[in-house]
Amino acid sequence: MKKFTISMSLALSVSLGLSAAACSSGTNTTTTNIASANKPAAHTSAANTVAVTNSAETKPADETPASVKAVFPDAQSFTKQHKDIPKDAIADIEKDSGAKVPDTDHHSYLAFSTTGGARKQIGAATVVTAGGKEMVVVYDNKNGSPIIKEVRADGVPAPFLAQFAGKSHDDKFTFGSTIKANGVDEAAAKAITSAITVDVMTMQALYGAAHSH
Template sequence: MKKLAGIVLLVSLAVAVAACSGGGEQGGTTTTRNTTNSAAANTGTSASPVGAASSNGADSPGGGAANSDAPASVRAALPDAQSITTQHKDISDSQVASIEKETGTKVADKDHHSYLAFSTAGGTRKQTGAATLVKANGKELVVIYESRNGVPYIREVRAEGIPQAFLDQFKGKGHDDKFEVGGDLKTGGADDATARAAAAAIRQDAVIMQTLYGGKHSH
């Protein structure tokens, strides 16, 4: 009888141990699964979308220049540019001598700055214009150029405090023109000193642009 009772007790203990072990494993599996699911959910929430595009709009059409180095007056003069590249080119001593002889003016700075405008259409990036800054009689002028068969011609000149009637006379002029007040230019409401200083500065710049960037052409 005692032997039978001992066997029953051993069987009961074995069943209890098995039940506890099964419950522990199930609980452990559930905890692990919940932790994994939570981590996956957190990863999905915090990850950035693949191929996300920048929304700064720096190169959006009509949005102005992407190059912050370009002065505000230049960006305003090139409103259709999606980007503007600042170009620095050294004028050699021989080029300086030639420019000064042709224009009758002194080249004050051998480091010439120009601003090249670019736009993209149909997947093709192309230059749409260029601009320079010149000073005359204490005023700053923006000279906008276009290319005709590789030769730079003035498309427009802008300046504060100088009559537009005077500035409009520079449209279409190139390095071969005289830029002479009383000749191919009139004062157009500008005072004589400013008109002559502006004409000389713009002519020198046009010759520099041809020297540095212009292609060969017949006169």
């Protein structure tokens, strides 16, 4: 009877030991599988990083006014130029024009076309504000100096604006002599004339070829 009891005890102990081992082994396997399932694939992080980087990249905003774009319908792109006007040039412009230079930072817009495969400049323009109106002054080049090709503005009579065509800094045009009101309020016409005079002189100072008068 004692032998049987001892044998049963040994058998029970061995059985429990095997069960414990089996349970322990099963727990480790489950933990490993969960860890593997939760571990992200190596390339996932890189892909997410690229996506974030690409989404953060933005193109620079186009600062060209719609009024300037309308002047150059054949242009595919524009470049906005910022140039500081030298102090001595400002003094000369204000002395010769009798008007104030509105800002030391002058802006102009260059129009480019890619027709035919080559990128080439097809024009330049500035935006001038005076007399409650905004004018687009379109420039051409003559003997290395900027010359006004045309002036456009909404709500300003065409006969008045047409007087500026062909004018350069050498013409020293003034209201009342070279430029007439032609249907524009006199105060506004005078302000517009002064502003365009300052602009064409500024364009010469910044971009014109040096020459003697």
